[in-house]
Every structure is written in C-alpha cells, then in structure tokens.
Amino acid sequence: MAARPCLSFSRRLRVAARPRWFSCARPVQADVTHAVVGAGVVGLAVARQLAAREGTSTILLERHDAPGTETSSRNSEVIHAGLYYGRDSLKTSLCIRGKEMMYDLCARQGIPHINTKKWIVAQTEEQWAAAQRVHAHAQDIGVPTRLVGREEAQHREPDVQALAGIVESPTTGIVDSHSLMTYLQGDFEDRGGDCAFLTRVTDIEALNGGRDGYRITAQSGSGGGETTSIVAETLINSAGNFACAINNMVLPDDRHRTPYYAKGTYFSYAASRPKTSVLVYPATLPGHGGLGTHLTLDMGGRLRFGPDVEWVDSADDLTPSPDRLQQALGEIRAYLPGVDTDAIALDYCGIRPKLGRGGAVNSGTGFQDFIIQEEDGFPGFVNLLGIESPGLTSSLAIAERVEGILHGSRQP
Numbered sequence: 001m002a003a004r005p006c007l008s009f010s011r012r013l014r015v016a017a018r019p020r021w022f023s024c025a026r027p028v029q030a031d032v033t034h035a036v037v038g039a040g041v042v043g044l045a046v047a048r049q050l051a052a053r054e055g056t057s058t059i060l061l062e063r064h065d066a067p068g069t070e071t072s073s074r075n076s077e078v079i080h081a082g083l084y085y086g087r088d089s090l091k092t093s094l095c096i097r098g099k100e101m102m103y104d105l106c107a108r109q110g111i112p113h114i115n116t117k118k119w120i121v122a123q124t125e126e127q128w129a130a131a132q133r134v135h136a137h138a139q140d141i142g143v144p145t146r147l148v149g150r151e152e153a154q155h156r157e158p159d160v161q162a163l164a165g166i167v168e169s170p171t172t173g174i175v176d177s178h179s180l181m182t183y184l185q186g187d188f189e190d191r192g193g194d195c196a197f198l199t200r201v202t203d204i205e206a207l208n209g210g211r212d213g214y215r216i217t218a219q220s221g222s223g224g225g226e227t228t229s230i231v232a233e234t235l236i237n238s239a240g241n242f243a244c245a246i247n248n249m250v251l252p253d254d255r256h257r258t259p260y261y262a263k264g265t266y267f268s269y270a271a272s273r274p275k276t277s278v279l280v281y282p283a284t285l286p287g288h289g290g291l292g293t294h295l296t297l298d299m300g301g302r303l304r305f306g307p308d309v310e311w312v313d314s315a316d317d318l319t320p321s322p323d324r325l326q327q328a329l330g331e332i333r334a335y336l337p338g339v340d341t342d343a344i345a346l347d348y349c350g351i352r353p354k355l356g357r358g359g360a361v362n363s364g365t366g367f368q369d370f371i372i373q374e375e376d377g378f379p380g381f382v383n384l385l386g387i388e389s390p391g392l393t394s395s396l397a398i399a400e401r402v403e404g405i406l407h408g409s410r411q412p
C-alpha cells in the first residue's frame with residue numbers, strides 16, 4: 001500500500017494538529033485531543049472514529065512508512081461470523097457488530113469483499129460433536145448456522161470431504177484488507193486527522209497521573225532520527241504485538257504485561273484444481289490455539305491454506321516455518337483429498353498477539369478475551385491488548401467502543 005508523503009512527527013504536528021508546542025510553562029497544554037499509537041486496521045478504525053468528533057484533533061503514530069504492514073496484512077482476511085467465543089465476551093459482541101458494520105461499509109464504499117460462506121467440516125465423530133457444539137452455541141447467541149446434508153454438499157462442493165458432517169456459516173466472508181485500510185486512512189485524513197509515519201513511540205509520561213494528559217516521546221525517520229515530544233489529552237494504545245511495550249511505558253511495574261506470540265504459517269496453492277467457493281475449516285477440538293489449518297480464498301478465488309499455530313519468542317519471527325508443511329498437509333488432505341501436494345508451497349506468516357499460552361476457541365479455561373479498557377487511575381489512557389482474531393472483523397466495532405469509553409457514546 002502506498003504511503004502518503006511522510007513528514008516528520010514534529011512537522012506533521014506543526015502542519016496539522018493544534019500547533020501548541022509543549023513548553024516548560026505550567027499548566028501543560030495538550031497538542032492534540034487524541035493520540036493513537038499503531039496504524040494497523042484497528043488503530044486506523046479507532047483514529048477515523050475519533051476524528052469525526054467536532055472540535056477535536058487526532059494524530060495516528062506509526063513507526064513504519066505505511067499503515068497496516070504488520071499483523072493487519074498477515075492474516076486470512078476473513079470476515080468472521082462470531083461463532084466461537086463465549087456469549088458475554090467482547091470477541092463475540094464486537095465480532096458480530098463489526099461484521100455488520102464491515103459488510104455495510106464495504107458495500108457503501110466499494111471495498112472489495114465477498115460473502116463466501118464457510119463450512120466447518122468434521123471427519124470423525126469427535127470432530128462432529130465439536131462442530132455440533134459450535135452450531136448449538138451459534139443458535140444460542142443468534143448467529144446463523146445450518147447443517148449441510150451429504151447430497152447438498154456433494155452438489156455444491158464435490159471436492160470437499162466431510163465424512164462426519166458439515167456446519168455452514170452463511171454470514172462468513174472475505175475482505176480485501178489493504179483496500180479497507182486505504183479507505184480508513186483516507187477517510188481519517190478527510191475528517192482532519194493526521195498520520196505521522198516513521199514515528200516510533202519510545203517513551204510515555206502520564207502527566208499528573210494522566211489528568212494533564214500524556215507526553216509521548218517518539219523517534220522520527222527510518223534510521224533513528226530526531227526525538228520529539230507531544231502532549232495528548234488521551235492516548236489509545238493500538239500497537240498490536242507491541243501493545244504490551246506501550247502498556248509498560250505508562251503503567252507502574254506491578255501492572256506490566258508480558259506478550260506471547262503465536263505464529264501462523266500460510267501455504268499458497270498454485271494448481272487450479274481442486275476448487276471451492278466456500279471457506280473450509282476443520283472442526284477444532286478444545287485447547288487448539290487457532291482455528292485449524294483452514295482453506296480460505298483471496299479476492300481472485302485463489303486457494304490458500306493456514307494458519308497453523310507455533311509458539312515463538314519474538315514478534316519479528318516472520319519467516320514461514322518449512323517443517324510445518326508436513327503437519328499441515330495431513331490436515332488439508334483430510335478435507336480436500338484431491339489436493340495436489342506438489343502445488344502447495346510456503347507463503348507468509350503472521351503473529352497473533354497473545355496475553356498467555358491459552359487456546360483461542362470458545363469460553364472456559366485458557367480463553368483470553370480482547371482487553372479494551374481505560375486503565376484504572378489513568379484517565380484517558382485506553383489500552384487495546386490481545387487484539388488477535390477476530391480483530392480485523394471487529395475493527396469498526398472496536399473503534400465505536402473506544403469512542404464510547406472516552407466520550408460516553410454508544411457501546412456495542
């Protein structure tokens with residue numbers, strides 16, 4: 001995605017935000033109303049939402065030279081239905097609301113997307129029991145799902161194998177995440193917001209416990225350039241895999257967080273057959289750290305497989321893991337027996353921002369919900385932690401929620 005011409009942090013502020021430079025005089029005057037750290041899809045959505053408020057100014061701080069170059073461009077681009085998480089979880093409410101907002105925005109703004117639908121396929125009785133639990137849970141929380149019979153399955157997707165049964169999610173789809181982020185950035189700027197690219201936040205001071213705002217220090221430029229500070233009345237931490245580091249800059253030691261990283265490797269598929277028009281997910285058993293090595297489609301209808309789950313020590317560990325291929329092949333062959341294994345190759349990977357080594361599905365032990373909260377004792381500091389899947393789907397609803405936390409508007 002092409003970045004707009006990038007001015008330095010300080011220059012951007014002089015140009016676009018309220019140009020009241022921080023000086024030693026008291027009381028401290030804020031330079032901007034809202035500072036959002038991180039221009040992934042969530043930070044972009046949040047910044048755009050806040051920029052619509054009358055009489056405010058919003059700056060979006062991003063260390064890279066373009067938006068969405070980390071997790072937001074390393075995922076499956078699936079608009080999730082909201083099937084998997086507990087009834088009262090943020091993941092459920094924000095995914096369902098976010099999905100509706102996403103389809104609506106994409107339709108209105110011509111952002112490429114397809115309501116592909118998704119099949120959860122079971123090969124064994126144990127997997128079928130798991131798939132039926134998903135179906136029952138979906139009915140319970142009001143997300144549409146239906147069972148697909150053998151005949152219908154054979155007619156619609158003859159290449160897909162499901163020995164024990166299929167649950168269909170009719171509201172699942174895919175979105176071109178890059179087009180979405182380009183739109184969000186453009187709309188944010190049209191609303192008067194300001195992007196500061198090549199701006200790495202290195203330190204944050206809560207002034208008078210945040211009551212006088214947050215002094216944000218950042219390094220501008222690619223090679224560690226000029227260091228500058230601004231003061232923001234409110235601070236939104238949307239730094240993805242590095243959100244714990246931002247958290248730890250603001251909060252005292254006993255509230256520091258440790259990040260965990262679950263890498264997922266994707267595999268490309270070069271052959272034109274077999275083919276499907278729906279997304280295919282194996283039914284996953286409890287405790288799995290992802291949703292299984294599934295089959296998704298890109299906007300051109302090309303198949304891709306993944307991601308798997310591999311715990312790693314660094315968020316920069318972005319080399320696809322070759323030894324994962326053999327394991328993934330077994331999972332893929334189970335639901336797509338005609339797959340040409342010679343046409344499968346390592347593609348890319350993404351890293352899930354985790355707050356512990358727990359599972360990613362359903363409620364119960366090991367479940368970690370999104371954390372989206374104004375931190376106690378730090379007014380105006382909103383933390384977004386553990387924004388893993390379904391973060392892309394939920395992004396517009398997360399933005400609404402952050403605005404609600406800061407300004408008391410409607411929350412989903």
Ligand SMILES: Cc1cc2nc3c(=O)[nH]c(=O)nc-3n(C[C@H](O)[C@H](O)[C@H](O)COP(=O)(O)OP(=O)(O)OC[C@H]3O[C@@H](n4cnc5c(N)ncnc54)[C@H](O)[C@@H]3O)c2cc1C
Pocket residue numbers: 037038039040041042043044061062063064067068069070071072073074075076077078079080199200201202238239240241242243263264307349350351352353387388389390391392393394
């Ligand atoms: C393998 C995988 C598959 C997924 N599939 C799906 C899916 O199909 N559907 C779905 O809904 N969700 C999916 N997700 C989840 C989704 O991709 C994420 O929830 C979403 O992209 C998170 O966006 P973000 O803006 O929070 O984080 P990011 O995209 O990681 O953005 C954070 C930004 O903060 C910036 N930053 C960090 N530190 C600093 C700093 N100190 N100073 C300035 N900037 C900083 C980074 O450079 C980065 O650009 C998937 C995730 C993974 C890993």
